[in-house]
Amino acid sequence: MSSSSVAKQRLGQLTRIMASRKHRVTVIGSGNWGSAISKIVAENTAAHPQLFEPEVHMWVFEEQYQLPSTHPRFDVSKHSTPQELTTLINTLNENVKYLPSIALPTNVIATPSLPDAVRDATILVFNVPHQFIHSICSQLNGQILPYARAVSCIKGVDVSADSISLFSETIGRKLGIYCGALSGANIANEVAAEKFSETTVAYDPPGDLTPLPEELPPVDHGVMKALFHRPYFHVRVVNDVAGVSLGGALKNIVAIASGFVDGLGWGDNAKAAVMRVGLMEMRKFGQQFFSSCRSETFTEESCGVADLITSCNGGRNHRCAMLSVKEGKKIEEIEERVLNGQKLQGTSTAREVNMFLKQRGLEKEYPLFTAVYLILRGEAKVEDLPKMIERE
């Protein structure tokens, strides 16, 4: 480390020691990924008392839940009728509905009211299904601190024929604050079970933000790492918010291609080839449409190459595409049968990205993305994939 960066680090440390207030962190969302992130964040707020208040509010969309009588802590005097989910979470320290069997730290406080959950929060972590973002941001307007900082754990980007926007941008714009992103090879249940994994956090606030009060530690890469890094969850912090967000979205198109190839029984060479070509198209897309995108975010970080690997080895997009080829059925039929009402992200992303590229006359520059779209439409055959992606 250079002496100037050592000096910078020391200055940061001193500033934190002198800060008289601490960050208050709220997680907005409590599905399995939201609950897993709440667990991590709460472990870290407890581990870094010089930076954070220990209590972490987790906003929970309130619902009634009947605890199964097979639950090890089922108590007939309390649980014979449906209970509020927040009550169950706070008394059992477990999200019994969305992340069962995982002990949550006692400093995770499930909170049913959005305004209560975010009151005085200086760091907001968003982890909700993307279709709820607009409505949640509307409800948050006027409720949050003007100098709050945010991180979005929502995978995917908002693509239309005219534009692409990152969910972190949407959140930031709607709330008038800065929002970074967290994405990586992060299957929620594995992270919750403390099976080793990595992630990438992107955080690069502009200089003209509403400043934090001086009593608060500055929110920098060090604070992001302190908030998310665990011995079983390794964090790398980068600046490239667009790259981190795009990786999580575009990989789903590639996962469909790899499922097609597996469906044909073409083997490991073909799958690795499709993944490599897909990774290159993901990067090209990022660099063509987001000037801040860095090549390395795709080729070197967990949110890029590693997330692609997990998605192409398993995951619903891969599985449904594989079954559609094996059974000779449309992917929509498979989706309906195996996903139990959930929707494939890869098919919609493939369609949206194609619409966006077609609008610009750029379909041919993305032969794999285009091939996936055409195969999904029934306008090309999987067997033609090698020819479609062959270059001069």
Next chain:
Amino acid sequence: MSSSSVAKQRLGQLTRIMASRKHRVTVIGSGNWGSAISKIVAENTAAHPQLFEPEVHMWVFEEQYQLPSTHPRFDVSKHSTPQELTTLINTLNENVKYLPSIALPTNVIATPSLPDAVRDATILVFNVPHQFIHSICSQLNGQILPYARAVSCIKGVDVSADSISLFSETIGRKLGIYCGALSGANIANEVAAEKFSETTVAYDPPGDLTPLPEELPPVDHGVMKALFHRPYFHVRVVNDVAGVSLGGALKNIVAIASGFVDGLGWGDNAKAAVMRVGLMEMRKFGQQFFSSCRSETFTEESCGVADLITSCNGGRNHRCAMLSVKEGKKIEEIEERVLNGQKLQGTSTAREVNMFLKQRGLEKEYPLFTAVYLILRGEAKVEDLPKMIERE
């Protein structure tokens, strides 16, 4: 394409049209990978008659082989006793011993004599087990054209405490010619069955080589692509011979790490994380010890990231490491039981690389490589992997 590169390409095309002689290609080696490459090369010499003589000699280490009576073309009048393998290959157009059930083009000529096989050959393709290289080069000395060019398909590098050398360098030095390299996500049987795959060819001859006679087309990236590219076998040609060679060797250490993780049942996140960290160490190693190594060879090419993916998804290193953890046995025990006398390359590469790094005091800069070595030695536990590779 820029106008200068268009002009360069046209000049190359014209030169080839005007060349009155054609390249004669010989493949040295006839295992399953050697036979698969011979098939590809012979398909291409036939497809590009302006560049190549159609006949491709494939040097075969002669042996007697008894054709099984179940072979579809078994003829009791000819095959009731063991035959010479070359005779069987040339009459049945199939390497019945090492690549059974795959039709070889009729222009592949199996040749038992090494001097006969290489006589007048202007392009030599090496595809033999690495332990035979020294002996074969000794036998070839004085037998080959001084202006022959070579390509090595041999994966791995020659590492000792003192030095690392590429097999392509060994071949080039011993024969006084230039030797490039071919490596990628290329499981031989899949390539032979024409299942789609990609590969990387590295070719970057120095300016002071014995020049080719003017009647021969210059051997450039275009000729390399013409020789190896097929509709089912996509080729990218690069300059980085060291990177291409190292990828094929170092990936085996990472495949062992990924096998360990799978053995523990840690899931897809952990495996992708280990692969990503391993890829970064592979690249760092290349760039630290070979000044010509390019980052992109590892992160973007088939010989790098894609070959790593196939090796970590299957392959013997991954499998043996996984079983050793699952069964709580030493990897050598598993190796002996499941590999039928063949040897794991990953364990020896891990040991050699560790010896090389230790000599230079650099073990800590390669925490994953070092962890794999220590776990193999029984000096560390797989469970400690996350901690061992955790960085500040």
